[in-house]
Amino acid sequence: MTFYAAIFYLLGLVTVAATVMAITRTNLVHAVVYLVVSFFGTALLFYLLGAPFVAILEVIIYAGAIMVLFLFIIMMLRPEEPREKGRAALRQWLPALVLAGITLAGMILLIAAASGSAAPLAAAMASPLEFGRALYERHWFAVEVASFLLFVALVGALYLGRREAGAEMTPPKEQP
């Protein structure tokens, strides 16, 4: 096992463990912080796989912007997590875990059966300069479409988040 392979497996273990911790927490703030660890691990994996610029963007956008947005909304809404123990929790988690297990087994069989996937990847690095040139020379239209998508998302979020003029703040109705 080479040095790079050892780092890959270590980072993969950290990422999977942090994600498992994130999706099983009942406290949402803890879940988001574990998810930040998971995204840092993924960013290092990106760097290892030859994408340093995307690794930086992963830290800035995912671990920075998106997770801070999640934290902001969680602290603003202060949602109560429904506590489910024993049978109810099992009934909720069991179908999802069974489906995931079947899918994972099928996926591993398919990947193992594919030819040519066992050869190790050679290390390479795409510099930000090459990356930017490829992005803006060959895919400039997709960049425009993505910026338009972000604009539409901004307008949609503003529309959904506005309060009607004159509407008083009513305490949330308790549902049975």
Add this chain to the structure above:
Amino acid sequence: MIVPYSHVLILAGLLFLLGAVCALARRNLIMILIGVEVMLNAAGLALIGASLKWRQLEGQIFVIFIMAVAAAEVAVGLALIVYSQRRTGTLNADRYNLLKG
């Protein structure tokens, strides 16, 4: 030499399935959105690995667009969550049973 591409794919698939389990099994709307984020991230990992295997920059470029879509999805999704919290007072997905007979 790094690991074989199949190991990268298995790691990405494992992360994707963790996100799918989160989106399926959790009842909190915010956790469902977090599951979708984990799934998008796992797809990005598989694309980066493919970009290295075939020495094409298109894989990395596609990850940039995945990030743009994820940011847009989170902005609109969280706005919808705030809106539904204001309308119904809860974030529990099981409580949205207004149409139940």
